[in-house]
Amino acid sequence: MPETHRRAERLAGSRYGNRPTMKDVAARAGVGLKTVSRVVNGEPGVTPETERRVQEAIDALGFRRNDSARVLRKGRTASIGLVLEDLSDPFYGPLSRAVEEVARAHGALLINGSSAEDPEREQELVLALCARRVDGLVVIPAGDDHRYLEPELKAGVATVFVDRPAGHIAADVVVSDNHGGARDGVAHLIAHGHRRIGFIGDMPRIHTAAERLRGYRAAMDGAGIAVEDAWMSLGVTDPERVRRAAEGMLTGPSPVTAIFTGNNRVTVTVIRVLAEQPRPVALVGFDDFELADLLQPGVTVVAQDAAALGRTAAERLFRQLDGTLLMPERIVLPTRLITRGSGELPPTG
């Protein structure tokens, strides 16, 4: 079947594909194709009378410019991609929103996808976005090897990694001061008299988790405290195992009097465990969360500014796109210790 016939069939039979084009508008208005283009894009060189006729035809047909074709012609898509772990995690909502606001200020749309913490899915998403010819990418890495991005970088896709560094590739990175934040949080507990302090965090293959663990160790070392293995629980994330880990370090031969939690989700689970304990146990968590101040006691946290991470990354991205050529850089944003009570409890037991 020749192409033209197929087109006719599509026009006749389908709900799709029958959108009017500039050509249709031009025919209806009795003007040339380019004149319609001029009107649509507000270019000069069209008499008011002609413009009126064209506008009339546009409204009558319900014409809307096809940006795909425009993009193809112009080269830039005015859209950027954001790949993160899980949009339903409250940490990423504000980050994504911040990226979107910056994109909007630059007239760009945001396409986003969740990697579900799966490196393969991350790569799949990133490459799909590149095939769409997004102008730039903000990536919260799930994997630790991003060499697959090399051709894209070379081709000029602006790229910024956020929250965790890129693997084996030179690119901009915006991260929180995970090491310093964790160190300060643990030092805070030490300053309140604790020496047996537990750490519950994610798998150390995740960069942020490793950094926070490093911070914990640094603080303990700094205070001359020898860390016992039983105080550390790495790589547990699901609530049930976190619960067991917490209970374990609270009841062992040298039970902890305070716990430092490596992220949001762990913190919440540990709070539940501590609520059931007879004796008060001090707690400092990495990442702030809503209502942390309303609990009894309020939860002391090391807060990172998710919106600032997103904003900084996106601004950096658009500076790349503006042509301000920049050397890849690593930007570290400070964390903030927010004291609310749980981290100031004295040691007991």
Place this chain on the structure above:
Amino acid sequence: MPETHRRAERLAGSRYGNRPTMKDVAARAGVGLKTVSRVVNGEPGVTPETERRVQEAIDALGFRRNDSARVLRKGRTASIGLVLEDLSDPFYGPLSRAVEEVARAHGALLINGSSAEDPEREQELVLALCARRVDGLVVIPAGDDHRYLEPELKAGVATVFVDRPAGHIAADVVVSDNHGGARDGVAHLIAHGHRRIGFIGDMPRIHTAAERLRGYRAAMDGAGIAVEDAWMSLGVTDPERVRRAAEGMLTGPSPVTAIFTGNNRVTVTVIRVLAEQPRPVALVGFDDFELADLLQPGVTVVAQDAAALGRTAAERLFRQLDGTLLMPERIVLPTRLITRGSGELPPTG
């Protein structure tokens, strides 16, 4: 300057636009353009030897198919748009994620944007997405008049409204049972002996807010309780005014013994106010939130299932796209009352 010269200049001087095309790959592999296309798309009719040569050229050049051009040719973009109010609101994260999962299952990408509760911005976003020729739209309306979408619907853009109904236009709608949920929540308070019950909610021009208010009135009417004006506060959202509203109805001539809050943000603010009150005041909130069970007392809520809203809407969207022609329908998802303590407090004062 003729087009060809500009192209040359772009190639020479810019970081962008110098991506290899199928033509380049074909030249390098010494084959025809279409053969490259065949290899890239896994079409049959290419000898292994030829395929190898082409693949080699692809890898060497770092070629990646330009989906913009593909889309232009094929008509479908395999992407859908999601317009919501604010991604940093924890209610929308799971919703967005659910939509994304369904899209992914159908091989589509998700483009999303926040309307910031501004009808104009909503329209702007929706039309931008239409210009990108997304195959479908999931919209959480900010405005109440969507006639501007008529040409798009006619052109075959699949559309589903979520959380709030569309205005002046026939389209699929997926909403929670706001009226029934609020009614049940208030009835729950009445069942626990309350008669003077306050309501704090958003502007009634927002459909969900109006429905919840209606549910409140229905429950009160059903119990034969005459609602006093002082018990109702409508259209306040910022924390400071919510605070004043709550304090007002707690101290008036006939002070309330319980409060029903119309959404998440209001609930959280009211919790803070209640924490400062000398006497216990019962509370039921619309929308669940994390840690509601950890507060003292746990917060009784009318929960809606954000993920189910998103999933249902997206599935409906793809059924539209699959060609299963459907009449516009209104799908109402049930809410669930979760009792945790705050809603079961007896009246005092």
Place this chain on the structure above:
DNA sequence: CCCCCATCTGACAACGTTGTCCAGGCTCTA
């Protein structure tokens, strides 16, 4: 030895837009 068929390959048009360039009509001046 020739012809036919199957298999593989490539030339070409088309998708809807924008950039370039030229034609025609107008006004203004000499």
Place this chain on the structure above:
DNA sequence: TAGAGCCTGGACAACGTTGTCAGATGGGGG
């Protein structure tokens, strides 16, 4: 009134891909 210059409008190619169709190549059978 004729020529120069400006303004408006339109024809055409190009962006990178895919569908169509025809040509080339090689193998097997008559």
